[in-house]
Amino acid sequence: MTQIRMNVNGSVESLDVEPWVSLLDALRERLGLTGPKKGCDQGACGACTVLADGLRINACLALAVQYDGSEITTIEGVAHPLQEAFVRHDGFQCGYCTPGQLCSAIGMLAEYEAGMPSAVTPPGAGAYELSESEVRERMSGNLCRCGAYNGILDAIMDVAGEEGTR
C-alpha cells in the first residue's frame, strides 16, 4: 500500500492504494466519483477523461500513485458554460461519454488558449481561428457511441465563439 494525497475537486483526499490501482478506479471505487466512466479501459475512447493539474488525461491508463500530489478535476467539480451548451445543442443521447467530453473540451479550450497547435493547424500559423475542423481534430480522443458529434461540435463552437479567437 502506498499513501497518496490528491486535491480532488477542491478537497484534499488521502488514500491508501496498491500501486496497480488506476486513477480511474481510485476516483470511482474509492472516492465514489462515478462521473469519469470506464468505457474501454485502454485509452481508446476518452470516457475516463479528467483534468490533472489542468491537463486532460485518460484516467484509465494512469496509475493513481503517479498522481500523488496532483490536483484532479472530474465532472463532479466542473461548473462551466459548456454544460448548458451541451443541453442546448443536444450534445448527447445516452450521456455515457458526456463527462469525458466535457472535461476534454475544457482542457482543449485551455490548450488552444495556450497556443497548442493541432494536426490540422497550418504550419507556421501564428494566430488562427478555432475552426470546426480544429475542434473535430482536437476532440478526436473522445468517442461517442450514440454519434452525437454534431451536437457536441455545435455546443463547443457556441462557447468558443464567446471566448474569441487567438
Add this chain to the structure above:
Amino acid sequence: MKPFAYVKPADVEAAIQAAAQPGARFLGGGTNLVDLMREGIEQPDTVVDVTGLPFDTVDDLPGGGLRIGALVRNSALAADRRVRERYPMLSQAVLSGASAQLRNMATVGGNLLQRTRCPYFYDHASACNKREPGRGCDALDGFNRGAAILGVSASCVAAHPSDLCVALAALDAVVELRGQDGTRRVPLTDFHRLPGDTPEVETVLAPGELVTAVELPPAPVAANSRYRKVRDRASYAFALVSVAAALEVRDGVVTDVCLALGGVAPRPWRATEAERLLVGGPADESAYRRAAEAELAGASTRRDNAFKAALATATIVATLRELSTGGDPR
C-alpha cells in the same frame, strides 16, 4: 494486473540502480506499459517511475540543434516554438499520433519504447513470437492488413507504431542512453532492431538502461518539411503508411532530402535508397516516383497488405511534390 512494487527515484543513479534488478521496468507516462500490464503481456515485479528525474526540458544545442529530454511530454514537444520552426515534421508527427489526452501523458522516452499494435501480440489465444518466443506467428497467414512489408522476417511481420520515431529517423536523431556502465549515444536508426529470428528483442537498449535524451543535429533543410500520415480514420488511428520528408530544391534540382517511412516496417524506416536516387536529380514527379519505387522494390507483402507498397509510393510522391511546390500540407 499482476501485483508489483512502485518506486519513484529522485535521481538518475537511483533509477538505474532500481532498474538493474531483474523484473524491473521503467515507467514514463504509462500509456503503453499500463495497458500491456493490464493485458498480462508485461508483468514487471517493480515499476520504476522516472518522471521525477530532471530530463523534462527542450534545450538549444550549438549550431541550431535541439536536445529533447526523455521525459518531455509529447504535447510539450509538439508545441515547442523551436521544434515547430526548425523541424515542423516533428511537431506534425507527434500531433498526428494518439489523442490529445494521451499526448499530455506520454513521454518521449516511452514513445521510443512503445511496443507493436499487431493484434496477435495482444491476443493470448494466438501465436506471437514477440510475446512468446518460439510459439510462431499467426499474423503471417492471418489478418495482416496492418503488418509491415519492409525489413520483416519469417518469425515476425509486426509494424512499429510510432509516428514521432519516423520524424526522428528522418532527422538523424541520436538517442542518449545511460546505464550502470555510463552514457552512450546511438543513432535513432540503429536503436530499433529488425526482427530476424529474435523479434522479442526490439531495441539495442541493455536491461536497466535508461533513455535520457534525444538530440537533433542542426538541419536547415528541415525547415521545409512535412509529416503525412495515411490511416483508416481521419484522426486517432495508427498509420497504415506515413512519410516524414524534408526537401531542398535549387534551380529545379534536389540538393538535399531526408526521407523516412512509418507503418511499413518493424522499425522507423529511413529511406536511404530513395534519398540516394533523389539527390542531384530533377525535382519532378517522375523522379520522385522512381525513387519511391526503388525504396519499395524490396517489399515483401502478404495476403492483406499488398496495397501498402503502392500507398507508400504514392504518399512519398505526394509529400515531395508538396514540399517542392510549397503546396498545402493536405
